[in-house]
Amino acid sequence: MTAPDPKTDLRFYLQSARDALLWKLEGLSEYDIRRPSTPTGTNLLGLVKHAAGVELGYLGDTFGRPSGEPLPWLEDAAETNGDMWATADESRQYIVDLYRRAWAHADATIEALPLDTVGRVPWWPGERNEVTLHHAVVRVIADTHRHAGHADIIRELMDGAVGMRQDNDSMPPGDRAWWEEYRNRLERAAREADRGA
Known part of the structure; x- marks a missing residue:
């Protein structure tokens, strides 16, 4: 067996997170992809918008490779958390195309530079803003998978759709009745544990 190319592994896991995040938008209305689903406003299209900015920042600007994409929600005078939701004027297609x-752009950076290339994160304090490309890619993978997980939970609460992709839900087999009994069993165990505490 030959050792895999580290960049190939990194790109694989990054792309799987990207695909999962976008799949969560499929089949939903404009309202459902935008509506705040948690007390802190987490929403599906906002997660995609945020992920686009993260990639352009960490895998572009950090390595002196600005994309030229205007991101007004990340400017100094921008509204706090402006990257976490889409305005009514920012269409689904615009956000998805931006992503x-x-x-x-990020893939071109990964391809062009050795993984030990050092970059500087512009929004980190100067005394500790240096990172390698390898570190930046791992950071983006972790962030994107984290938000894909958020999106998975939001989507499940909306309509029951779960998993990494339409062709790979990564869930154990079970019909609606099985899952209902499974959930009920967990509820009973939680109540029993609470009474015993």
């Missing part, structure tokens, strides 16, 4: 352009 795909961010992928292409």
Whole structure:
């Protein structure tokens, strides 16, 4: 067996997170992809918008490779958390296309530079803003998978759709009745544990 190319592994896991995040938008209305689903406003399209900015920042600007994409929600005078939701004027197609352009830009950076290339994160304090490309890619993978997990839970609460992709839900087999009994069993165990505490 030959050792895999580290960049191939990194790109694989990054792309799987990207695909999972976008899949969560499929089949939903404009309202459902935008509506705040948690007390802190987490919403599906906002997660995609945020992920686009993360990739353009960490895998572009950090390595002296600005994309040229205007991101007014990340400017100094921008509204706090402006990257975590889409305005009514920012269409689904605009955000998804921006994210795909961010992928292409990030992938070009990964391809062009050795993993030990040192960059500087512009928004980190100067005395500790240096990172290697390897570190930046791992950071982006972790962030994207974290938000794909958020999106998975939000989508499950909306309509029951779960998993990494439409063709790979990564869930054990079971019909609606099985899952209902499974959930009820967990509820009973939680109540019993609470009474015993």
